[in-house]
Amino acid sequence: MNIQNIWTEYQSSLKSFLHSKVGNPDDVDDLLQDILIKTHKSLHSIKDNEKIKSWIFQIANNTIIDFYRQNNKRQALTAEDLWYQQEEPQIIKELSLCVLPFIKGLPKEDADLLMAIEIEGLSQKDYAARNNINYSTLKSRVKKSRNKLYSLFSNCCDFSIDSKGNLSQFKQRSTSCSRC
Structure with a gap:
């Protein structure tokens, strides 16, 4: 050849x-x-x-x-080149203070699930094993719980998302939202 x-x-x-x-x-x-x-x-x-x-x-x-x-x-x-060593943007810090009241506003099952996985950092596989739940079923529940949480957030706040899917700014819709 x-x-x-x-x-x-x-x-x-x-x-x-x-x-x-x-x-x-x-x-x-x-x-x-x-x-x-x-x-x-x-x-x-x-x-x-x-x-x-x-x-x-x-x-x-x-x-x-x-x-x-x-x-x-x-x-x-x-250090500036490494994304994991950069500080969180201020907007994330501000909004993170609101997460717990919103999670607590969910039904108990959803709140317990998100607290364990999102706040305490328990892996979904470990949560499924500890609670005797099929892993694929748990993934569906986590997604539904996250969607419920997002709905609570979006009822109180307007979000701006950048082209990479990151939160760029948020604004409280009204003072009637007492969670934040």
């Missing part, structure tokens, strides 16, 4: 593979070019045509690893 036949056959699947591993399309194109060059340089070493696909994807995998290693050396992460 020659390089043109190999490239015609595998280029699109290689590009899909790269897109699944690398987020930036420009980087994908650069990596694809690197793989082509490496394939061309080493094609003479492949003896069995049956192994070309696995061989070329191994080159692609190694190229991705090299890419991330090089990027890691160039750019050291700082």
Whole structure:
């Protein structure tokens, strides 16, 4: 097999593979070019045509690893880059003070469920096991309880959600809502 036949056959699947591993399309194109060059340089070493696909994807995998290693050396992460070390936005802190009264405003079964899972941090699987409930049934109950909680919130407050699904601001609808 020659390089043109190999490239015609595998280029699109290689590009899909790269897109699944690398987020930036420009980087994908650069990596694809690197793989082509490496394939061309080493094609003479492949003896069995049956192994070309696995061989070329191994080159692609190694190229991705090299890419991330090089990027890691160039750019050291700082605390600001790590999402889990950033402080919660003030709006989340303000609204979190209101959560407990709203949860307590739910029916007892829903309130107990959300208190254990959302406030106390108990996993859904553990809650299901402790309460002898089928896990898939519990997931449905959690979703319904969350929807009820959201309804209570939305009756009292207007929410603005950003493009990423994060709460950007909220405003109390009326002073008649006494939960907050």
